[in-house]
Amino acid sequence: MQEKIYNWGILGPGKIAKKFAEALQHPTVSRRCKLYGVASRDLERAVDFAETFKAEKAYGGYEQLIQDPEVDIIYIATPHAFHFELAMACILNHKHVLVEKPMSLNREQTHFLVEKAIEHNTFLMEALWTRFLPMTESILDDIKHNKLGDIRFIKSDFGFPAPNVPSGRLFNPRLGGGSILDVGIYPLFLCLLILGDFTEAVITGTLSDQHIDLNCQAVLKYKNGATALIASAIDTQLPITTEITGTKGQIRIPCPWYKNDHYYLKTTQNDHSEKVQLPAHTNGFEYEILEVIDCLDKGLIHSAKWETAASMILAEQMDRLLEKLAVKHPYTCHPFSDRLNTPPRI
Numbered sequence: 069m070q071e072k073i074y075n076w077g078i079l080g081p082g083k084i085a086k087k088f089a090e091a092l093q094h095p096t097v098s099r100r101c102k103l104y105g106v107a108s109r110d111l112e113r114a115v116d117f118a119e120t121f122k123a124e125k126a127y128g129g130y131e132q133l134i135q136d137p138e139v140d141i142i143y144i145a146t147p148h149a150f151h152f153e154l155a156m157a158c159i160l161n162h163k164h165v166l167v168e169k170p171m172s173l174n175r176e177q178t179h180f181l182v183e184k185a186i187e188h189n190t191f192l193m194e195a196l197w198t199r200f201l202p203m204t205e206s207i208l209d210d211i212k213h214n215k216l217g218d219i220r221f222i223k224s225d226f227g228f229p230a231p232n233v234p235s236g237r238l239f240n241p242r243l244g245g246g247s248i249l250d251v252g253i254y255p256l257f258l259c260l261l262i263l264g265d266f267t268e269a270v271i272t273g274t275l276s277d278q279h280i281d282l283n284c285q286a287v288l289k290y291k292n293g294a295t296a297l298i299a300s301a302i303d304t305q306l307p308i309t310t311e312i313t314g315t316k317g318q319i320r321i322p323c324p325w326y327k328n329d330h331y332y333l334k335t336t337q338n339d340h341s342e343k344v345q346l347p348a349h350t351n352g353f354e355y356e357i358l359e360v361i362d363c364l365d366k367g368l369i370h371s372a373k374w375e376t377a378a379s380m381i382l383a384e385q386m387d388r389l390l391e392k393l394a395v396k397h398p399y400t401c402h403p404f405s406d407r408l409n410t411p412p413r414i
């Protein structure tokens with residue numbers, strides 16, 4: 069039987085959309101995927117992007133692409149604040165959705181999306197691409213095979229000095245700005261993957277004059293007694309490294325840990341660190357795309373590797389941390405949401 073070619077649509081042809089479109093051209097991916105259409109708030113931008121990446125259709129509005137019957141799956145690559153509205157619009161139009169991280173601005177929105185995706189039998193996944201990299205698979209395998217013993221401590225951070233543009237997506241509260249939602253999500257995701265949900269959190273950080281978190285440092289405690297020390301920043305360069313320490317060994321992932329193709333493993337039986345080298349990747353996004361294809365082929369509506377249930381816990385964790393820091397993101401609304409009959413804001 070001939071394998072299905074999935075028609076992808078991209079909403080928001082910005083920085084990350086370009087990387088994603090490049091990954092769609094990766095040979096392992098392009099034999100099963102086609103970049104069918106791209107939508108921008110500006111038709112010229114959509115046309116430029118479509119020409120660069122050889123998409124068939126370019127739309128000067130998101131709604132048109134969402135309603136195009138030829139589209140199988142939509143990648144949402146807009147700032148965080150619009151993920152909820154757009155993902156909801158996709159689901160209501162029976163489109164499968166891969167939505168950039170974070171899935172939405174908070175737990176309520178994420179829960180609602182997951183509920184609606186189940187109701188409409190549409191695939192939904194948060195694009196936490198690190199989860200699908202060979203490095204992450206290999207580390208999970210080491211942990212499963214008890215190379216580290218019981219995990220006692222994780223230290224992980226992600227931070228960089230972003231140019232302070234108050235209206236930009238990183239600093240503007242209305243676009244879901246702040247370090248936790250943008251980069252703190254990576255250390256949190258890794259800790260969740262390895263240790264599960266935390267039971268206690270102590271957090272400190274610095275807020276901007278617009279009340280978004282410029283940086284944060286948190287100590288998290290887990291049911292089994294393990295702890296994690298995480299940090300995020302959009303105003304400071306952090307090491308961007310990770311250490312996972314267990315009773316029998318340690319893994320050290322050098323910078324940039326969230327997209328690396330190697331790490332170092334040291335066990336109590338071995339005095340020196342062993343370098344674990346994984347295959348080099350194009351830009352890493354090809355692995356999450358392959359996971360999506362696999363799920364769609366199998367008729368699954370979520371990935372077993374990064375479940376929507378995990379996205380809900382992650383969203384709740386970020387809510388808890390942001391609440392402790394007194395960060396609040398005002399909800400924003402897309403102009404076409406009424407026409408698409410999007411449910412009322414929650």
Ligand SMILES: NC(=O)c1ccc[n+]([C@@H]2O[C@H](COP(=O)([O-])OP(=O)(O)OC[C@H]3O[C@@H](n4cnc5c(N)ncnc54)[C@H](OP(=O)(O)O)[C@@H]3O)[C@@H](O)[C@H]2O)c1
Nearest residue numbers: 080081082083084085108109113145146147148168169170
């Ligand atoms: N997985 C990763 O490694 C990774 C890395 C970076 C970012 N991300 C995620 O990807 C998403 C987009 O990040 P990005 O850095 O690509 O963002 P970006 O370039 O600043 O914006 C992406 C696009 O969103 C659209 N957009 C819609 N409404 C907008 C508004 N009110 N203001 C600004 N842009 C708006 C714009 O496209 P049009 O105006 O043309 O429609 C813009 O080009 C974020 O959620 C982020 O967390 C993921």
